[in-house]
Structure formats: C-alpha cells, structure tokens
C-alpha cells in the first residue's frame with residue numbers, strides 16, 4: 637500500500653539543524669533492490685495530487701550549486717496527458733513519413749502511466765556556476781523523484797524519448813528556448829514485478845587514484 641503524503645516529515649526551516657546523517661536500513665535495502673518498472677507496466681492508481689506534491693518537495697531537496705533551482709517540474713496527469721499527447725501528435729502531423737500509427741503512438745505517449753512528471757532543466761549561463769553543474773542537478777532531481785516515489789510505494793521509470801530531442805516538441809510542451817527535458821518520470825502501480833537487469837561491471841569502473 638502506498639504511503640500517504642502525511643508520512644513525510646516536515647522539512648527543516650532554513651538554518652535549523654538538519655538530520656544530515658540518518659542511518660536507515662530500509663533506505664539501504666531500497667537502494668540495493670530498487671528497480672525501474674517498464675512504462676507499459678505502470679497502472680492505476682498513481683500518486684494523488686497531494687502525493688505528487690509531496691514527492692516534488694522531496695525531489696527539490698537536491699544538491700544545487702549556487703542555490704539556483706535550475707529546474708522545474710511539470711505534472712502531466714489526468715486529462716492533461718491526452719492534451720500533451722495531442723500537442724506531440726500535432727508536432728509530427730506534417731512530417732513526411734508520418735502515418736496513423738505514429739500519430740496514435742504520439743497521442744498515447746503520456747497516457748501510458750497514471751502520472752508523468754516532466755523534469756525540465758532551466759540551466760542557463762551564470763557568472764559562477766557552470767551550466768554543466770546546473771544540468772547535473774536536474775538529473776539528480778529525476779533520481780530523487782524516482783527514489784522518493786519508490787519509498788512511497790509507487791513504481792516508476794525515467795525516460796527521455798524523442799520529445800526530449802525535438803525542438804518542436806519541447807516548444808509544444810511549453811519549454812522555453814534554452815530549457816531542456818531532463819526526463820519524463822512516469823509513476824504508477826506496477827502490474828508485474830520487475831526483475832533485475834544487467835548492471836555495468838563495477839570493478840572495471842572503480843579505481844583508486
């Protein structure tokens with residue numbers, strides 16, 4: 637059973653002592669065993685509006701050099717999923733090789749899961765903070781959102797897919813020219829249990845300097 641939004645403790649106020657270190661076996665177990673769920677296996681119920689808002693408060697507590705908040709979250713849930721899909725279909729409608737099947741796929745893209753959060757990187761040139769670091773913060777926000785959703789009892793996956801790399805699609809989803817999509821984080825209840833996937837060999841990727 638997913639946990640209610642009220643299960644999440646209030647965040648500390650600015651300058652209040654934070655529980656910076658918090659030994660937690662369940663958190664370690666989650667990190668050790670968590671898996672994404674295929675978007676096609678995400679069914680109702682998804683997180684409620686209140687749960688999504690609570691998840692975003694956690695996702696936004698992300699390392700962020702310069703405290704710029706170089707990201708924003710766009711919730712695509714309920715009937716907005718069809719509207720977003722329609723906007724994407726409109727983008728490819730006049731393409732040379734478009735056919736009804738591609739249009740239907742675009743229309744249904746956001747309908748594959750109960751809730752989608754589009755994480756937008758609004759990284760921009762800054763006198764002190766490199767854009768690269770701002771973009772990394774967006775990626776961390778995506779993972780934070782996924783982890784928080786898993787800890788709340790929902791399944792999810794982080795996808796980019798073609799709209800991320802199509803300037804027309806980004807405009808149709810109301811992104812500004814300089815903004816980029818860090819990911820579409822789809823959330824719902826798993827219809828099947830995920831199984832473990834291949835993991836990159838760690839030993840060959842760890843060294844000591």
Ligand SMILES: Cc1cc2nc3c(=O)[nH]c(=O)nc-3n(C[C@H](O)[C@H](O)[C@H](O)COP(=O)(O)O)c2cc1C
Pocket residue numbers: 670671672673793794795796797798818819833
């Ligand atoms: C930035 C980013 C973008 C991704 N985009 C896609 C995608 O478009 N399509 C896809 O099938 N998987 C994509 N993935 C991979 C899925 O998230 C994949 O299911 C996941 O990495 C599985 O790992 P996990 O079970 O450890 O979460 C992406 C991953 C990342 C980090």
